[in-house]
Amino acid sequence: xxxxxxLDAPFDPSALIRSFGAANPGLGGVxxxxxxxxxxxxxxxxxxxxxxxxxxxxxxxxxxxAFDRFDLMGLLMVHRIGVIGPGEPIVCxxxxxxxxxxxxDAVDFCMDHLKSAAxxxxxxxxxxxxxxxxxxxxxxxxxxxxxx
Amino acid sequence: xxxxxxLDAPFDPSALIRSFGAANPGLGGVxxxxxxxxxxxxxxxxxxxxxxxxxxxxxxxxxxxAFDRFDLMGLLMVHRIGVIGPGEPIVCxxxxxxxxxxxxDAVDFCMDHLKSAAxxxxxxxxxxxxxxxxxxxxxxxxxxxxxx
Amino acid sequence: xxxxxxxxxxxxxxAGTASREAAAPLDWAGLLATVGPEVADQLRDDRxxxxxxxxxxxxxxxxxxxxxxxxxxxxxxxxx
Amino acid sequence: xxxxxxxxxxxxxxAGTASREAAAPLDWAGLLATVGPEVADQLRDDRxxxxxxxxxxxxxxxxxxxxxxxxxxxxxxxxx
Numbered sequence: 001x002x003x004x005x006x007l008d009a010p011f012d013p014s015a016l017i018r019s020f021g022a023a024n025p026g027l028g029g030v031x032x033x034x035x036x037x038x039x040x041x042x043x044x045x046x047x048x049x050x051x052x053x054x055x056x057x058x059x060x061x062x063x064x065x066a067f068d069r070f071d072l073m074g075l076l077m078v079h080r081i082g083v084i085g086p087g088e089p090i091v092c093x094x095x096x097x098x099x100x101x102x103x104x105d106a107v108d109f110c111m112d113h114l115k116s117a118a119x120x121x122x123x124x125x126x127x128x129x130x131x132x133x134x135x136x137x138x139x140x141x142x143x144x145x146x147x148x
Numbered sequence: 149x150x151x152x153x154x155l156d157a158p159f160d161p162s163a164l165i166r167s168f169g170a171a172n173p174g175l176g177g178v179x180x181x182x183x184x185x186x187x188x189x190x191x192x193x194x195x196x197x198x199x200x201x202x203x204x205x206x207x208x209x210x211x212x213x214a215f216d217r218f219d220l221m222g223l224l225m226v227h228r229i230g231v232i233g234p235g236e237p238i239v240c241x242x243x244x245x246x247x248x249x250x251x252x253d254a255v256d257f258c259m260d261h262l263k264s265a266a267x268x269x270x271x272x273x274x275x276x277x278x279x280x281x282x283x284x285x286x287x288x289x290x291x292x293x294x295x296x
Numbered sequence: 297x298x299x300x301x302x303x304x305x306x307x308x309x310x311a312g313t314a315s316r317e318a319a320a321p322l323d324w325a326g327l328l329a330t331v332g333p334e335v336a337d338q339l340r341d342d343r344x345x346x347x348x349x350x351x352x353x354x355x356x357x358x359x360x361x362x363x364x365x366x367x368x369x370x371x372x373x374x375x376x
Numbered sequence: 377x378x379x380x381x382x383x384x385x386x387x388x389x390x391a392g393t394a395s396r397e398a399a400a401p402l403d404w405a406g407l408l409a410t411v412g413p414e415v416a417d418q419l420r421d422d423r424x425x426x427x428x429x430x431x432x433x434x435x436x437x438x439x440x441x442x443x444x445x446x447x448x449x450x451x452x453x454x455x456x
Contacts, residue, residue, distance in 0.1 A: 014166045017180075021162075025235070026187045031255070032165075032180045033248060035376050039174045048375070051304050051368055053350040079375065087173070091376050100181060100263075100456070101290065104256050107179070111248055111376060120375030121305025132306040135374045142249065183456050196455070199384050199448050201430040227455065239456045248376070259456060268455030269385025280386040283454045 001074035001096070002067075004059050006050065008082045013092040016078060024074040024096035031103035032076075032094040033111055039086040045125040048081045048090065055081075055119040062113050066095070069109065071102040077110055079120065112143040149222035149244070150215075152207050154198065156230045161240040164226060172222040172244035179251035180224075180242040181259055187234040193273040196229045196238065203229075203267040210261050214243070217257065219250040225258055227268065260291045297363040301331065305371045307344075310334050320363040327359060327367065338371065345370040377443040381411065385451045387424075390414050400443040407439060407447065418451065425450040 001023040003016075013034040021030050037046045063075050076094040084090055091114060095106035114120075116135040123132045149171040151164075161182040169178050185194045211223050222244040232238055239262060243254035262268075264283040271280045299322045303311040311331065318330045327346075328336040338344055339356075346356035347368040353359060361367045379402045383391040391411065398410045407426075408416040418424055419436075426436035427448040433439060441447045 014162055018162045027184060028186045029181060029183045033177060033252060034169070035177045035248060036175060038176045038246060049305060051302070051347070051370065053366070054347060054352065098186065100183060100259055101286070104181060104252070104259070108252050111252070115376040116373065118373060118375045119370065120373055121371070122374045133374050134372055138249070197385060199382070199427070199450065201446070202427060202432065263456040264453065266453060266455045267450065268453055269451070270454045281454050282452055
């Protein structure tokens, strides 16, 4: 079961993950990651922008790469766009497999690529103004682990 | 928030993970793994036995090691014992952190140790009889990744 | 007709607009001349990509946008 | 009084029982003699651990179980 989506409104990751699990009967394990807007100091909102002609197609290619690379039964990849408040989910990736290795690695792989190799731009609203956020050096290093 | 449990009756991982997330306000990400009894060929049930004086204490030590090693806000680790039917959850690990790296690695670490270094023994009921299951060579190899 | 240049992420702030029209055809030199010196500076950064008609160019200097094409200027991304 | 020997996992099937009493004190040689040749064979495997009074022995041959102690024989585990 494959479910790749861009959402422009708040969503409930638990509900998505639960129905994703049910849609993959016979699985051995499901690994899921949910990223949320941290309730930091004076951050009042996060805005995710994207480039419509590329973004969803890029996520589909990332899903193709995950299915090629890992032994997966299903993959759920959901990413928010628009303005998101503290505590709200930004991203949810869930992978179902016969064995935990494929499920955990697929989530790790997809998250590393969504962070620094998918067509999203992120800025946060602080009390003074909006500030653009670039990936951290760690994010590039994490992604380079997957280069063969 | 730390929640380490042995359960002798079926449980709902989604509900546990949802309340675990809510119990860690300000988190940046939650990674979760749920392992289930695979609906394989002629397997009608799985039985997890344990050694009461060691098992929960060992899981607490594993949680200590995860908190020492990763940058975590919270850790949920729940393991079933007793007879478990196909499709029922066996294990649920969830880790909350400011950044995804700590959360994903903590789940990976805990699962590798629960598989081959916690005080559980697993056997499956096939049409003929019960069969004991030893960890696979892969499980030992996965765990050795964490040796410093 | 024309080419539409779209500024993504922080480049939108640098350009002061989300998009701009330019005369077709538009090549790399024409793009640099059109977008102003500040955006042009950033375009020369290896981490900034250019897409034309929905495809990311593997060599952005090979840009040749035709009438009706959309050219997207894509600074370093950050998702998740 | 006595020492209780507990057989875990597949060792329970080999021993044909979940537990057995033995006279205290009980050392490694006594344990091997008490449990029968099949279980004794498996106990010599490095992957089989022995716990005494709730603690896993780092050197199982140093076993010295006293009156009232529980000795657990722990074959290779498999959880998750």
